[in-house]
Amino acid sequence: MKKAIIIGGGLGGLSAAVTLANAGMAVELYEKNSHLGGKLMPVRLGTHTFDFGPNTITMPEVFNSVIEQTGERAGDYFELIPLVAHTRNHFPDGSHLDFSSDQEAMLEELRRVAPGDAANFKSFLTEITRIYNLSERYFFPSSFQSWRDYLSPALGKALMQVRPLETMEHFYKRYFQNPKLLQAFGRYATYIGSSPYKAPATFSLIACLELVGGVYYARGGNVRIAEGFAAVARKQGAQLQTDTAVNRILVRDGQAVGVELEDGSVSEGDAVILNGDLLTAFPQLTAESERPSFSDKRSVSYEPSISAFVILAGLDTHLPGLKHHNVYFSDDYASEFEDLFNKNRYSDQPTVYISNSSFTDPEVSPDGDNLFILVNAPALTADGKLQIDADAYKDRIYDFLETYGIDIRSHLVEEKTFTPSFIAENFNAYRGALYGPSSHKKKDAFLRPPNWSKDIKSLYFVGGSTHPGGGSPMVTMSGHNVALRILKKFGI
Template sequence: MKKVVIIGGGLGGLAAANLLAFNGYKVKLFEKNTHVGGKLKRIQSDGYTFDFGPNTITMPSVFKGIIEQTDKKSEDYFHFKKLDIHTNNHFSNGTTFSFSTDADYMISQLNEMDVFGAKHYKKYLKEVTRLYELSQSHFLPRTFSSLTEYLSPSLGRAFLSVRPFESLDHFHRRYFTDPRVLQSFNRYATYIGSSPYLTPATFSMIAHLELIDGVYYTSGGNATIAEGLAKRAKELGVHIHLNQEVIKINIDNQVATSIKLANGETIEADEVILNGDLLASLPQLINENDRPRFSNVTIQNAEPSISAYVLLIGLNTRLKDLIHHQVYFSQNYQEEFNELLVKKQLPKDPSIYICNSSYTDFSMSPKGDNLFILVNAPPLSRDGTTNEDYEYYKDVIYQKLSRAGLNIRPHIEYEQLITPQSIKQEYNAFRGALYGRASNRRMDAFFRTPNRSKDIANLYFVGGSTHPGGGSPMVVISGQNVANLIINHDK
């Protein structure tokens, strides 16, 4: 029986663990934290329960598929609920544009805000669906583990068909004219930690997921997905070791032979899967001379994705204007990204995302609203923001929300601040970035690190910093693809 060691218990590692164990592999998974799921973490305190991202769940069939491929019903492990009007987009002039899978409802709103957009909305849906289907057929199933995959004629044709040389913002201007509507759709770039003015139009396919397939919530909190995958993995015989940090991958003649734990123990392996931020993990785990194609210089020159500034807020009341998801946009979106990516500072007028999961699931917070408040933040740099700056920034957020009619300060019973520095420390994230490399450059957007190491024969990569990219479904797909790669190779 082949021995597989998985480093990291995020969704990608859990997905791979399930499929490999079901197919007869002996799997051991080591996670340095006390929970599985990586950033999909449940935080409970003072009667309030929060998910530390991701809060927006799409593509539920991807998560269900892992369980169902092991001959079980996914409903026995997690249950998804579709949100009808899933996001309210609020603007500084007091207007709101809501997102829904009801195309007629969307068009009725656009008729009031953007007549040009109303006329072109169904064409927009058709085009983003085309982009999604091309990605699903030609990009998502690949691991780019061999040269033949890169040279595939069908891949080349697909690449040229997914608008790789057009920015997301430019693409959206083909269909919409109102600045508020453009801002709402351009926000999809932040789902992969990038700027809509730089990232390729290909990622407008996210609109297909939200506006056609729908946005979902997992009963009991989205962290239930990770817990369900871990439960099934254990049933299949996977040994999950929490609070066990891996400090080294031992390499002999370009083959990973074992891993070393922080407690000094060595664990032998036939295959090793690394589920973590590669820019941060590889330098820590593997000597540079064993990874010539992933050198320290390559890592130092990498452009990290944006990070996040997060407030977890428990209120003693329920605010009538809040639904499950909402965004309070800045007046100048382009300047906001200029501050983030060029000036590398917290925006003076930030766009503020708020998740209030207790709107859908009362059990998450019986006493009042449980607010997950997120503002895009620059990744860490040497001349970066101080702890004092982060504390002061709370005032910027509270004051902006108050001007928008959300006076939450008098009702706060619980408050926790999570900064890019916190994210770097807990999740071993390169410069605190949420998604590893940014997708602002076309090569980084389309050709992320392959799922199999080019230097070490039996080392594989899963997670948001490898192919096919960031976001919970993509991370799970990476785990599935790697498991299938190992299984098919052995067959």
């Protein structure tokens, strides 16, 4: 029986574990943290429970398919609830705009907020759907190692049809002039840790995921998805071990043959999958001489994506006006991204996102709101500095929310703050970045590190820093795609 060893139990590693074990391979997965799911981490503060990681779930079919390939029902492991009117966008003048996957309801919102732009909404949906369909067909299932891979007529044609040379901001201005709409749609760039003023318009397909495909929430918390993957992987025979770090990948004659664990014990296998931030984990676990195509110098040359400054706040009441997803915009969006990327500092004009899953699912926080409060943050400096006083910045965020009528302090009973330093330390994230490299450079947007090592045979990569990119559906796809590649290699 062929054996695969997986380093890291994020959604990508778990997806690979399910797929490989279901096909009959022996699977051992080692996770250094006490939970499985990676950044999809459960946190409990008193009677309030939170999802630390992805709060917005799209592409439910991706998660369902991981379970259903085994013959099981996904619904037996997690229930994905559609949120039709899913995000309320708030603006400094007191107005708001609700994003919805109900297209008629969305049109009514646009007529109310930006009547001059409403007529262009359907053509906008048509175009982002076209970009999404092309990406789903040509790019999501594939992996590209150089621009030569795009030279086939079909791929080359598809690439030029997804607007790779245009920025998201420029693309949105083809359809909308209202600054509120441009700001709200521009926020989709942050889903890949980038700026709408630099990221390719290709990533406007994210708007299609939410406005056409819909936004979902897993009852009991999105962590239920990771728990479901883990349960099915174990049921298929995979061995999943938490609180177990890997010291190094064993390489013999240019081939990955196993891992050495933190206690010095060794486990050998026929394939090794690294589910982690490639920019940090790969250099940590292998000698530089073993990977000439990915030198230490190269690993630190990437521009990191944005990180996050997160506050988990448990309240003693349910505040009126809060929906499941809420965004409170600053009055100078361009300045915010200038601060984050060009000046590498915390913005004086932050936009604040709040997830309040108790709005949809009161049982996860029966005594009051469970607020996941996120502010875009710059990555750590190259020498690992945070650049901010965390307590002072937390107070600044609370002050900002009070200008919108959101009073946290008067109702606060539980609180915990997480900085980019926490993300770097606990998830081995490159400079605390959430998505590995940013997508500003065409090379980093369309040539993400491939899903296998060029130098070490039988070593594969899954996760947000590799192809097809960041976001929980893409990470899950990467695990499944790599598993299929391994099965094909072994003729299973």
